[in-house]
Amino acid sequence: MDGDKNVEIKEMYESEEYDGNEDQATEKLLDRRKFVKGGAAVVATAVVAGGLAACSNGGGDTPAGGSGGAADGTPAADGTYTASAQGRNGQVVTQTTISGGAITKVEVIEHQETDVFGGVAVDPLCQNIVAANSYGIDAIAGATWTSAAIKDGVAAAIAEAGGSADLYNKPTVYENVQDETIDADIAVIGAGFSGLISACVAAESGAKVVLIDKAGIGGCSLQSFGAAIYDSPELIEARLNEWLAGQMYIADPALIYAYLSNNMDAISWVRQFKDTTDFFPFFGEEGFFRGLLCAYTDRPKVYQEMFDKTVLANGGSVHIQTTATELLTDGAGTVTGVVAKRLDGSTLTINAKAVNIATGGFGGNAGLIKELTGYDVVCGSLTQCIGEGEDMAYAVGAPVPKNKGGLQLHQTLATSTAKLSGYEYFQQQMPMVMGYVPSVLNVDGAGKRFRNEDWVNNPTAAATGGAFVGGVTYVLLDQNFIQKLESGGTAAIGYTESPGMPPEYKPDYQPDTPWADFSKVLGDLVPNDWAYTGASIEEVANAAGMDPAVLQATIDTYNGYCAAGKDAIFNKDPQHLVAYDGSGPYYLISITYNHLGTIGGIATNEDFQVLDENKKAIPGLYSTGAEAYGTAWNRNYNGQGDGIGFAMVSGYVAGGILARYAGK
Ligand SMILES: Cc1cc2nc3c(=O)[nH]c(=O)nc-3n(C[C@H](O)[C@H](O)[C@H](O)COP(=O)(O)OP(=O)(O)OC[C@H]3O[C@@H](n4cnc5c(N)ncnc54)[C@H](O)[C@@H]3O)c2cc1C
Structure with missing residues (x-):
C-alpha cells in the first residue's frame, strides 16, 4: 500500500489497534460507523x-x-x-x-x-x-x-x-395549503447520492438548482457500505473488459468508460466536503479497489455541508416529502420542468431549463419486479422507489428499454431473519449465518444441489444463483452437524473463517464459539416454516415439499464427493466437504435473498442525456444513478461497490453537463 489513497487504512494498520488481522482491521473501521438517532431530514409537516x-x-x-x-x-x-x-x-x-x-x-x-x-x-x-x-x-x-x-x-x-x-x-x-411555482435553471428529482451530487455540482457552476425528494436526503447511500475505486488506467481497462464480458457485451462501453474514468475525479470532489477524515478511506491490498463511505452518522452532516455550500449558496432549494408526478414539455418536445405533489396535497411546479431524473429505479415495486424477472425476492432497498421516474420519462418519449428488468441481487438472508424473537442476537442470527457457511449442503426447492457452496461468501453470486432457482433455498443439517456446531462452532464443521455477511446483520462470534441452544433455535423455526424437520430424510423432504428420492440422491452423491475428497461437479474446496453421516432429526433451514435496488429503466448516453427510440437525446432531459443503470448493466448487477460508485460518478459528470446546458 502506498500513496495518499491508503492514508487512512495505513494509519489503521500502523496503529496499535492493528494486530495483523485484515478482517479485524476492516471491522474496526466499521466500528467507527455506529448508528445514532435522527440522521436524515425526514420530518413531517405539523399536522x-x-x-x-x-x-x-x-x-x-x-x-x-x-x-x-x-x-x-x-x-x-x-x-x-x-x-x-x-x-x-x-x-x-x-x-x-x-x-x-x-x-x-x-x-x-x-x-x-x-x-x-x-x-x-x-x-x-x-x-x-x-x-x-x-x-x-x-x-x-x-x-x-x-x-x-x-x-x-x-x-x-x-x-x-x-x-x-x-x-x-x-x-x-393540513392547514394553509398553497400551490407554488419556482423558476430555476435545473430541477433534480430524487435526492439520493446521484441526485444530490448532480445538484451540487451544477450549482457550483452557478446554476440555480431545485432539488426534490419524496422522502428525505441521501436515499440508499445512507445505508451503503463501500464504493468501487478505479485509480489506474490498467485497472480501468481491465474492469471495462471484464464488465462488458459479464454483460455479454449488451451494454454501452462509452457509458461504462465514462463512469470508470471519472471515478477518481468524482471521489476527489466528494471528499472536499468531508468534515470527518474518513470519507472514502481506501482499504485492502493494492489492486483491491473498494473505498468505504464515511461513518453512517456523519453522512447527513456531509450532505448538509455539500448542499449549503453549493445549491443554497446559488439561490437553490430542496423540497423533501415532495413527489414528482409529471414532466413539463414545450410544443417541440423539450423538457421544461416538473410538477410535484407535496405531502400537504399542494402542487409544486418547477420551471427549469433541464431536468435530471435521479429517482433510484423501481426496487420498491415488487409487482413489477416479479413481472419482469419472475423473482420473488425480499426488497432490501427503498420502498418508495417504485418506478415513477422512468414512467415520467416514457411519457415524454423515452422508450421502455429491452434490458429493463435487472436487479441488484445481493444479500443472503434466512427466511427467519428479523422475525425470530426471544433470543440473544447471536442465536437469532444463527439461521442466517448458516446461509454463509460453505461446509453444508445447499439445495433448491426440489432437493437438488444447485451450486458450489463456496460461492455463498460472494454476495452477488450467491443471491443471483439463489433467486434463479426460485428465491428460496435450503441448508441441510443432520444431528452430527448440529452437535458439532453446539460444541465447537463452525470450526468443528470445517469452516474456520469469518462469514462474509452484511455488517448490519453480522453477530459477534469466533469460528470456535460454541453454538449454544442451536437445537432450540432450530425447533422454534419450524412452526413458522422458517425450517422443516423430520426424523428421516424422507420425512424432512416431505415436510419441505421435496421428492424424498431426489433429496436422498443429492445426499448420496455429495457423500461420495466427501469420501473421495473431490467435488466432481463444482470442485468445492475439499476442506468444506463434510459428509452427512449423522442421524435425524434432520433440518432444512429456509434461506432467502434480497435485492438492493434495480438496474434498468431509462436509457442514456455517456452524457446522461435520456435517449428516445432513435437513440437521440431528448432535449432538456437527463437521468443519473440507479434509474439509469440499464445501459451499463444488461440484466445482472456484477459489481460490488459499483452501485454507489455509479450513482456518485453519474451525478458528478451530469452535474457539470447540466450546468453547461443551462448556460452556466
Ligand atoms: C441497504 C443497501 C446497501 C447498499 N450497499 C451498497 C454498497 O455497499 N455499495 C454499492 O455500490 N451499492 C450499494 N447499494 C446500492 C446503492 O446504494 C444504490 O445503487 C445507489 O445509492 C443509488 O443511488 P441513486 O441516487 O441513484 O438512488 P437512491 O439512493 O435510491 O435515491 C433515489 C431517491 O429518489 C427519490 N424518489 C423516488 N421517486 C421519486 C419521485 N417520484 N419524486 C421525488 N423523489 C423520488 C427517493 O425517495 C430516493 O431518495 C446499497 C443499497 C442498499 C439499499
Missing part, C-alpha cells in the same frame, strides 16, 4: 387530526395501518400501555401514555430498525401522533414499515385501554 384524508406520500408497499378498539366514542382509560408490532427489521415496541383521555406520550422503547433509515421515523412520528391525538396520521415517507409498526403499537394501546378507534384514528389534515 392536526380530523376531517378529510390528505395526500399520503408513502412507498409503494405501504403495510396496513393499525386498527384500534371499539367505534363508539369511548375515550381510552388513562395509563401507560406497552405494545409490540413488526417493523422492517424486527419488532418495534411502543409505550403509549393516555392521560385525561388523550394520547400524551408515545415512546419507542425497543427496535431494530436502521437508525438512519426506518429509525428516522421514530421521534417525528411519535411527536406527530401526540400532537394530533391520533394514530391515523400520515406515515413518515421513506420509513413506511417502521411508521406502520409505531401506529399499530399505539392502536393496540388504545384498544387495550378500551378507547374507541374513531376517536384516535383520524387522518392527517
